[in-house]
Amino acid sequence: MATQTPQPVNIEVTDKKGNLILLGKSTRERLAQPPFDVWYTKNFEAYTVDSTTANQIKPLLKNKQFLLFMGTWCGDSRREVPRMYKILDYCGVKHSQIQLITLNNSDTAYKQSPGHEERGLNIRRVPTLLIFENQREVGRVVESPITSLEKDIQAIVTGKPYEHRYKDLVNPKPAM
Template identity: 35%
Template structure:
């Protein structure tokens, strides 16, 4: 009986500490429902306010072919963290286009982490503490050792694929 009780308590503790994925809250600052914290791509692109722009923008975006050829040579075991706001116009435009680039590169989805923030650019449980997020979206590229090698903040300087290529070239 004690073992069963112990196992039950462990399971409860794990569920309490486990973060809810694709969590929806009402953002008082924006007066709308948003996603917060860790999201899956499916959760993000099925969220109604985000989906309405995601589908047509993703379909329409055509990454620069020459840049993509160069990117394919350099992309390896990097990890990418995307911090965005489902309420944010720049996120609604640039995240679908960034996913189009990643898909064209056949970048492994398991190497991509998506974190949604509220209107104050905050997430819960300290999951973006130390990332110095000022604007969204922020695309952070990490090397295979987990060191940040560069980021694209809010919008690209050239194109998303061009900025990603510049980050990867600079790390070499």
């Protein structure tokens, strides 16, 4: 049986604008360090979790897995990802239940990671939080919430009707 070489974590590169960005599998701990801590810590600390909704979804998240795609170069990711982590923390989601993938902003590899974890998942906007149960996607929050992060996650994990704002980009309607 062939052994796989583990993929590096927290790959740092300089983008076309001269900014340091992360690529591929990354950790939230790295987001809390310079230069990313400027926006990560600010947005994490400034966010107030909707505790009423979070307490309702807390038991429903125990058996879920989360795959979070973001760009450290993206304003929406910089705003929403710290908030997502704060909600998941509040709900007691273990770090092992969350995988963070950071994507490129280069012209030749736009919204791709070195390991191509995004392949086949229709990642068109970031951040995208995919929620899985039993290795099956049950829903996703794309770019920003419809109602609130807590309420959107609640709709997804309780099976209520929920469509993110870019549904037609992810699941295009068939041509007539």
